[in-house]
Amino acid sequence: xxVWLRFETSSDPAAxxxxxxxxYQAIEKALEYEEVQGMPLFQDFxxxxxxxxxxxxxxxxxxxxxxxWGSS
Numbered sequence: 526x527x528v529w530l531r532f533e534t535s536s537d538p539a540a541x542x543x544x545x546x547x548x549y550q551a552i553e554k555a556l557e558y559e560e561v562q563g564m565p566l567f568q569d570f571x572x573x574x575x576x577x578x579x580x581x582x583x584x585x586x587x588x589x590x591x592x593x594w595g596s597s
Contacts, residue, residue: 552571575587
């Protein structure tokens with residue numbers, strides 16, 4: 526329970542990164558569903574989740590996902 530509360534509140538750097546990574550993975554999965562199954566999810570997930578992501582590595586990866594989305 527304690528670990529979950531840390532994650533939910535982003536109460537330390539590791540928990541904060543874990544929460545951002547969780548949001549990033551949702552964006553990545555939405556793009557995969559859009560590409561494979563034709564479900565238009567990427568933009569909605571990106572719009573919602575981007576507000577929670579601040580880590581430079583994850584932001585760089587999101588830019589790559591946006592390029593991939595734009596070319597599909």
